[in-house]
Amino acid sequence: MSAPPVATPAALGMRTDYCGTLRASDAGRQVRLCGWVASRREHGEHLAFVDLRDHTGVVQCVVDHAHDVRTEYVIAVAGTVRPRPEGTVNPALATGEVEVGDCQVEILAAADPPPFPVTDRIDADEALRLRHRYVDLRRDRMQANLRMRARVNAAIRTAMDRQGFTEVETPLLWTPTPEGSREFAVPSRRQHGSFYVLPQSPQIAKQLLMVGELDRYYQLARCLRDEDLRADRQFEFTQLDLEASFVGQEDVIGFVSEAVLEADAAATARPRPSMDRITWAEAMDRYGTDKPDLRFGMELVDLGPVLAGTELKALQAASVKALRVPGQGGLGRSRLDALVERAKGLGAKGLVWARVVAGGDGASGGALESPVSRFLSDDEQTGIIAAAGAAPGDLVLAVADEHRRACSVMGQLRLDLGRPPVGEGPPRYVWIVDFPLFDGIGDDGRPEAAHHPFTMPNPEDLPFLESDPLRVRSLAYDLVLDGWELGSGSIRVHRVDMQRRIFAALGIDEEQAQSRFGFLLDAFRFGAPPHGGFALGIDRFVAVLAREENIREVIAFPKTQSGADPMTGAPKALDRQAMAELGIRSGPAPPAR
């Protein structure tokens, strides 16, 4: 082999170049390439073309005959780079100005025909892709996604290092902390009947690191939650997990913003996006969700004032939320009925719809056409049109219910009817601040923690912790990108007396607290600094950056929605001996052998 002029031999192994990198300027060079046969075109006895593919791209190799070489064979090609003959340049190919001629072909490994084409053009069946994920990963889409993910990780590490954070690993074999999501359990071989659990997140571990004077910690941490899967949820996922001492909410938001924008720049070519900020209450009110997609309008409208004295029972409730759907006044009855069903499925008692038509004598110059319009006074109709900012041709939807429900139902309908595809348009990062400390009242009559029980209440609202807990805001904050919840964080409680007060409000008694989080409370007795942090979901973040609707597309080996891995067959029964060693007796019998 002649010495490669560009990269060092050590870096390239048994090749001199990558396939996709050859250009006209390489003409005349002797090269040796390795890769997979992307396609083969034979032209009789003494001319054939082999498109050789590696992760950098494809280059055309001209060979004498290619009959013993098949698609997806792994081969090495030695030959000479030369300009393509006049008229045969392929502008669709990055290497299209050149080809490799006088080729010697060595078959490194034969291959069966692939179970599905190695091309983005064909949308292969999901189960088949996962069963042969190693083939699926060869496709441009997966290559691009995984490499983008690696760039995001690298950018995040750079940004965190720059901000003085220290990467620390925390245990995967953790201890049960009942509360929150279902945990994966790992039986102990040494103590039958006892279990480790896999961490839902390193939440408590990182707080202990703060007590341990690490000052600023981060980790690209694997988290595991045994909950049902969704397009944006897998059993195991990765978070940028971070925690810092002697900082406030603004500091943490700054740390995370820096890392996120660094990653955004590493993954995309767009200009540095801005980051907005709104309160939780405002997000719920205007968008009906705590993870608003700000890329489009269609904000929720409050019809309470307009309908304060209405005779229409369907719109009598604590809160009436409406939505203007521009230009959709022509929707057919079956489509409208489907919307009503959708609203009911989301928990609403019903959904009122009204087409805005020309006419009427209101200032807005429109009238409502609806099954219920005869129950609405003229003032109410013009009031609705004005409040919604509607014009003839629009559709107006309204739900009356308790405030939270009215907001959430209309918020979902807003997404159903207006949400752009993932990645479309300029990105809209938004910080959601001033979350409530408690989510609502549980069956036991006690408030339930909205975030986790170590979240610091907003000092301004402390006086109401016992008397009016639901009005207490917390120092908790979420980062949302285009309607995806990327992550959340908070300033933590670091004093034992305050933690006791919170536990008391939550109805967790001393004994329960000791058994669940005793080691954390112990640690706080030895001097805990004020601290706070954040956790950012890498899978979701990369999915949005890669314009993917499903995080499976940015994970090398994901699970199906039922939690199975079609490639390995996991989960599987253990054999009797392994079960006995772990002291496990229950469950279905392993298959007979």
Added chain:
RNA sequence: GGACCUGUGGUGCAGUUUGGAGUGCACGCCGGCCUGUCAAGCCGGAGGUCGCGGGUUCAAAUCCCGUCAGGUCCGCCA
């Protein structure tokens, strides 16, 4: 736990509404031809338990029930 969508040669689909012979289309595969193609082209060939089980019917890919797998969503995800 629940709702909905999908399942047809190796792959992607049509056919299912309104039952009438597995007739189909494209890609791939195998063989042949072909000296400038590039998702090559031309000729020929092989390849099917219509996811599986049951029911209705003279007759089921098609209708009904159940079930499995994949997907989307609700519940769940401190």
